[in-house]
Amino acid sequence: MPIVELHVLEGYKPDEKQRLADAVTRAVRFVVPAAPELVTVMIHDMPAQDYYRGGLMRQPAAARPDPAEIVRKFLAAMEARDLDQARGMLGEGFRMVFPATAPMTTLEELIDWSKPRYKFVTKTYEGFDAMQGAGDAAVVYCRGTLQGEYHDGSAFAGIRFIDRFEITDGKITKQDVWNDMAETRMTTAEGAV
Template sequence: MTETQNSEQFKAAALVKQFLKAMENRDLTAAGTMMAKDAKIIFPGGKSFKSQQDMVTAARDRYRWIKKKFEQIDTALLPRDRVVVYVMGTLDGLNNFGVEFSGVRYIDRFEVEDGLIVSQQVWNDLAESGVLGP
């Protein structure tokens, strides 16, 4: 790995962490500046969203708030000067019935190109864990 590759991977991981914190704080304006205009956003069940606002609106049916704990972040270089960033950890939150939950596994996969997120894919155990029910 060259110093340039390492630097690009570091920058991509920092961008993704900043993006996830903005989303957690519901600062959609800041988060939007980190996403490419035509970014692909895919959530569990193959649900696609055109924007972070669309994703937040859909999430209102599932939980009141959610926070991500980062346990591991991995990066790799892809062709065409893209960097893939995997973020793994657990989710804590409050469902729509007022019940708190914690320790729900997740993996987020991002692709970063030219300093912007061009793809976000999300996998988690929210549905399987049963934490979204009463």
């Protein structure tokens, strides 16, 4: 039964501490084979007037935004075609790679690439997995299925996908996409012959 105690400068909101406790619980379970309810996390708030580093009183840094929530909002904005909102969520040097494409750096490139492929596409999400990457970027994987309509009016559904995002300083800097659309389209075309 692992017990983890954390000391943080006071000032973090309850939902931010909840995210911290959840992340620590998952980190412990990555190594220790314990059920979540057996991992105890205790967070102790340290008053700023009782905390000094380098001989100076310190203030807490602002909590980072939830990277999974950033991805959810970005994908919702893209599906709603609110490109201004989606564009505002992209960081400097943003790039994305979809199946069989060179890296794209703008949402307009993505839209131009997708126009001849299908009339529209939506996503059903099975889950979001967020973790801290080795560097400064948080990594979020989302997975689920695609559905939509081709230009000939035929519908598609149940096409598996995985998107991998990197988030740095609250902005999306990278998106990699994998899906079975080409394989599904090829199988459908072969069945129609």
